[in-house]
Amino acid sequence: MSQTFPTLKPSQRQFTLGAFPTKVYRSLAGTTVKRSYGNKPSGFGLTLEFTNVGDAIVSQIISHYNVTNGGFSRFALPSSILAGMSAALIAQVRAPYNIRWEYASAPSVQSVYNGISTVSVELLGELDV
Amino acid sequence: MTSEIRICNFFRLATTAGRVHRFQNYFIGENKTFNGEVYSFSPFQADGALASLNGDNQQLRVLFPSQEVSIRLVEEGDGNRLSVLALTTLWTNATGALNGAQYTDYFVGVGATFNEDTMELRFRSSMDSVGAGFPARVLTVDNVGILPLEASLNLQ
Numbered sequence: 001m002s003q004t005f006p007t008l009k010p011s012q013r014q015f016t017l018g019a020f021p022t023k024v025y026r027s028l029a030g031t032t033v034k035r036s037y038g039n040k041p042s043g044f045g046l047t048l049e050f051t052n053v054g055d056a057i058v059s060q061i062i063s064h065y066n067v068t069n070g071g072f073s074r075f076a077l078p079s080s081i082l083a084g085m086s087a088a089l090i091a092q093v094r095a096p097y098n099i100r101w102e103y104a105s106a107p108s109v110q111s112v113y114n115g116i117s118t119v120s121v122e123l124l125g126e127l128d129v
Numbered sequence: 130m131t132s133e134i135r136i137c138n139f140f141r142l143a144t145t146a147g148r149v150h151r152f153q154n155y156f157i158g159e160n161k162t163f164n165g166e167v168y169s170f171s172p173f174q175a176d177g178a179l180a181s182l183n184g185d186n187q188q189l190r191v192l193f194p195s196q197e198v199s200i201r202l203v204e205e206g207d208g209n210r211l212s213v214l215a216l217t218t219l220w221t222n223a224t225g226a227l228n229g230a231q232y233t234d235y236f237v238g239v240g241a242t243f244n245e246d247t248m249e250l251r252f253r254s255s256m257d258s259v260g261a262g263f264p265a266r267v268l269t270v271d272n273v274g275i276l277p278l279e280a281s282l283n284l285q
Contacts, residue, residue, distance in 0.1 A: 031132075032132075033132045033133075033134060034132070034133050034134070035133075035134045035135070035136065036133070036134070036135040036136075036155075037155070038154075038155055038156075038157050039135075039155060039156055039157060039225060040157040040158070097157075097158075098158065127157055127158065128158075129157060129158045129170055129172070
């Protein structure tokens, strides 16, 4: 079990729903047959931005990235990441279908001023079976 | 016009060591009871031929990710040699009911292959056709009359 993401509140947040595993076969006549390969969606996306935060917060995110071996180990999200949403919506976004999160790419840190940076984090939510 | 199909494979493998492994590949993270037995989820895929006109043995390939359960299945099952696979293909619906059309095919294990991320189980169909080794009918005086003195025969 990997460490939970640091308890932080992002400045910006974008959530993308996962997709159900489906393949579409289209005939020459234009008719389509859709085949479902599973009953749960996967590949959820969550993009976070922490704007103008201090070095301590940047350090927390970098440490978490290293502890989870980059994009290898999966982890849970604290509810603070989804602050501002209703409890019902948080349940739908935080761990739908018991997904767990991993880094889709390495976080990027943009220096703004002495001791102040903006951090962008891209997370990927996948089914954990 | 669009058709929607939902197909689940139920994989029931009995190894020569006497162990039975049961997996299904549609209901993610769920255990499903089918024919009175519980099948756990595993993301495998099966492909291959089931039959041919000349009746030769057909190869079926089942691909598993190299996860612990699948490696154990092979290691404890004599490398999938002579294991017995019952592979059921079942049509389900949006509610996940298991009462749709279903077909079960039977295969015999002929080995397995590992690589770094997948494990391939190979099977052949359990019945083979009569091949060229089957003794042909012999021409005798009793069944064709007077035999020629050379090898060429003219059918009339």
